[in-house]
Amino acid sequence: DQVVEFQRRKIVSLIQRHPLDDNSPEVKIAQYTVRIRNNLHRFTKIDKYDAPRKIVQETLKNRRAKLLKDLFYQDRDRYDYVIKLLGITHEVPKMGVKYLKPTRKGELRRLTAEYCDRLKEERLTEYHEELKRKQETLTEEEEKIKQLIAQESKYLGTQNPPTEK
Known part of the structure; x- marks a missing residue:
């Protein structure tokens, strides 16, 4: 002492x-x-x-x-x-930057916002993937319908020659 x-x-x-x-x-x-x-x-x-x-x-x-x-x-x-x-080290905070002391309420808000953002992003990606899968089937159906229309037009003799622009 x-x-x-x-x-x-x-x-x-x-x-x-x-x-x-x-x-x-x-x-x-x-x-x-x-x-x-x-x-x-x-x-x-x-x-x-x-x-x-x-x-x-x-x-x-x-x-x-x-x-x-x-x-x-x-x-x-x-x-x-x-x-x-x-012989000490000290980092001085930058002027104009507000450093907030972490509080329980503030941390809960921050964590809730992060969780909601992550959940929203996950759901958006899932929905995007679902739309991509549906788009593939829709393009296939669209091709089938075009072929069916072409066959019906040919059969009925109402096929118009394609016009080029």
């Missing part, structure tokens, strides 16, 4: 703007990073199935990502400095 505290103080002292700086976004990002790395160490070395700690880990990552995003839009130089010093 003393080692963790020493690491935290060391990293925070590198990031701080002045000795009394405890509440700037850079310091908070550094503190979150230390906690994330310690949790990660716990997952890899001690207990990888620690569910409550995984929830805490995700919360810490989300908070740090929010601070990084805000810092990116406020001051790019400080953002680059913090990223480089802490």
Whole structure:
């Protein structure tokens, strides 16, 4: 525990703007990073199935990502400095793109829409195949009817010579 505290103080002292700086976004990002790395160490070395700690880990990552995003839009130089010093990777969302947090209701709507689209597509393809099969029989019947008309016309002597256009 003393080692963790020493690491935290060391990293925070590198990031701080002045000795009394405890509440700037850079310091908070550094503190979150230390906690994330310690949790990660716990997952890899001690207990990888620690569910409550995984929830805490995700919360810490989300908070740090929010601070990084805000810092990116406020001051790019400080953002680059913090990223480089802490050795973390962060992908900044594109401007104007709205990222919606998945919700149960929203996911149900999305899944229902996907299911309906897939069902509609399947039924359309089935109907298309059925129409193709019917078309084949219809063309056969059409040929038979044309031959029958030609035979009847020949028999009755009413056959007109084909006119070419």
